[in-house]
Amino acid sequence: MAEDLLFQKEIKEAVRSAYEHITAGGGEPVAGRLYSPEQLSRVPPGAIGWALGVGNPVPHAELEPGETVLDLGSGGGIDTILAAREVGPTGRAIGIDLLPEMVERATENAREAGVDAWTEFRLGEMEDIPLEDESVDVVISNGVINLSPRKSRVLAEVLRVLRHGGRFCVADLTVEEDLPAPILTSDAAWAG
Numbered sequence: 001m002a003e004d005l006l007f008q009k010e011i012k013e014a015v016r017s018a019y020e021h022i023t024a025g026g027g028e029p030v031a032g033r034l035y036s037p038e039q040l041s042r043v044p045p046g047a048i049g050w051a052l053g054v055g056n057p058v059p060h061a062e063l064e065p066g067e068t069v070l071d072l073g074s075g076g077g078i079d080t081i082l083a084a085r086e087v088g089p090t091g092r093a094i095g096i097d098l099l100p101e102m103v104e105r106a107t108e109n110a111r112e113a114g115v116d117a118w119t120e121f122r123l124g125e126m127e128d129i130p131l132e133d134e135s136v137d138v139v140i141s142n143g144v145i146n147l148s149p150r151k152s153r154v155l156a157e158v159l160r161v162l163r164h165g166g167r168f169c170v171a172d173l174t175v176e177e178d179l180p181a182p183i184l185t186s187d188a189a190w191a192g
């Protein structure tokens with residue numbers, strides 16, 4: 001076994017364990033840096049408390065009323081709720097997350113935001129999206145795809161669920177050069 005690599009199963013377990021064990025999100029310090037005051041006034045405190053993203057994809061997605069939007073790795077639901085406000089009750093907002101705890105939190109936050117009639121959160125993995133082919137107009141994601149050991153599989157799944165002419169709007173981390181082995185073998189670096 002190569003000593004400078006973590007394998008897919010190990011990476012997945014490290015990510016699952018990291019997000020299972022955190023007891024709070026970034027809260028105001030993170031959300032206040034990423035989102036406008038107007039956006040923050042449109043989401044409940046629970047969603048702000050669990051903000052764990054790296055950017056603010058929704059304004060760039062140019063969502064229209066009536067569209068169906070999918071949020072990969074929806075966490076506490078902040079971006080799904082913001083997207084739900086844009087697509088409105090004639091549209092649909094769907095968040096998927098690996099962890100039941102996140103699905104429960106986000107569902108509660110959407111209820112509090114009053115968007116629950118057209119918003120749903122499903123347990124699922126971005127490498128195996130629990131949606132039909134060509135069923136979504138826009139896929140968004142915030143700080144999640146970097147966590148996958150199978151990024152090309154995630155992109156293939158995004159392409160599968162998007163309708164013809166669909167849009168993909170992501171905030172994420174990228175690397176521009178090879179990472180050193182101590183980073184590549186660090187659970188914390190993969191999960192963080």
Ligand SMILES: C[S@@+](CC[C@H](N)C(=O)[O-])C[C@H]1O[C@@H](n2cnc3c(N)ncnc32)[C@H](O)[C@@H]1O
Pocket residue numbers: 015019050051052053054072073074075076077078079096097098099102124125126127141142143144147148
């Ligand atoms: C960094 S947090 C971002 C949460 C949310 N997008 C936000 O901006 O607050 C990463 C989220 O992705 C979820 N996640 C990690 N791996 C996943 C996977 N393979 N499929 C779906 N969700 C995943 C985690 O459970 C966690 O909720």
